[in-house]
Amino acid sequence: MNKIIIDKKIVSNSNDIKIDENVITFLKNGDYEIEYIASGEYNLSFVINGDINILESSFDKELNINNRYIINKGKLNVTKFYDNKVVKEVINIDLCNKGASVNYKFANICKTEENYIININHNDEKTVSDINNKSVALVNSSLKFVINSNVLEKANGSILNQTTRIVTMGECDTSISPNMFIPIDDVEARHGSVVGTFKDDQIFYLMSKGISYKDTLKLLVKGYLLSNMLLYHEIRKKIIDLVDTYWR
């Protein structure tokens, strides 16, 4: 695993990436880990020219991020987990050339205030975007998602998917705005947005086997946050420990 530390400056000991001020170019296909270890403002560009898997994480920070993924060719898989104090984040994903593809999976626990804007730009034909966000909003938190999929007229045969779900754990201010701007017919598009609590039936089923309400929530939150997330052991363990702490 190539590790990239995002501090006041970008630090990495990997020869598989090129760092040019705030632009990180991935030179080889493979797995990369990015961790934001300091609070602050970040304005980064990631240049993708092949099949790249990025695992991003950040814990207990105040972040103001405006990042861009430039996918010239190949497939970018992003798996990202946040458990921060405050986040304001704008993500731009440019699918620049024919066949470029992104699979973006984000999960977070929102404690106070977090705002996310995700812009996906289908700039050429047969580009594919699959955007999945899943959040747990703690009581009294504020969590907003705006997801904009933009399709250019020449992007025939493109496939777009947006799925966002927020599980609320009490009174909180949440919203999801899924937008798809599609000027052509030859596009396959799907979106789904859900805000709500865990299903009563699920809670009853687990409690009917002797599991307390608190432990039931722990099981459901862990399952929800970790499912379909390609996380290696250390991050996975960190998330499990976090859930155990929040629902102590």
Next chain:
Amino acid sequence: MLSIKNINVFVEGKQVLKNFNLDIEDGSIHVIMGPNGVGKSTLSRVIMGDNHYVLKNGEIVFDNQDITKMTTDQRSKLGIFLAMQSPLEIDGVSNQDFLRTAMSSHLGKQVGLYEFIKNCEAAAEDLKMDKNLIHRSLNVGFSGGEKKKNEVLQLKLLKPSFIILDELDSGLDVDSLKTVALNISKYKKDNPNTSILIITHLSNILEYIKPDYVHVLSNGTIVKTGRYELAKEIEKKGYNEVIGKTNIIIGDDDNE
């Protein structure tokens, strides 16, 4: 063991059980039969404490304790087990985490991984169940039969003293029905004081688990009680003829 005294149960304002009474003694096997929609599954949910079902009066006593106001998990820890008609699929929650948490809750201490795996694999083998299902998301992608076997696997691990089988036979092929029913019979033989309440609209499962009493439920109340022969009569003649013929009580049950 379990005594249900004069309960009225409502769902979304509609009455489902009316002045319902039932006494189940230690070690006995009772069957509630009836066509679809008469309140059979409601009964199982009410015993287990599903708060979607509003109990307006009466009480439910289990092992001399009034459980009417107890939470669902408390009832389970007292020894009541509900094998559900449609076990839920919960994506992301691994069957293993779920089973181990449930076992630990019942025992009041964390179950060691070795002990858990050993018990789990032995139970899965008894049920002719694919051991890999233990590591998958809870019931997700399981066949109907696998879901029911997973319920019985839980039963074998949690070792309840009162078992409710809600339509256990639905979704099971003949071989799977035989396997799960024989596992339950074996459990009952090993734990003779365990009582069982079987909820069904068919009598197939009763070939393997012979009941002491058979009750027929209609419009939210028990209209007829008898022995095993009553189930066979229903199978032969259908509910309309059996319920419509008479309301007299067959056998020596005095609950009604």
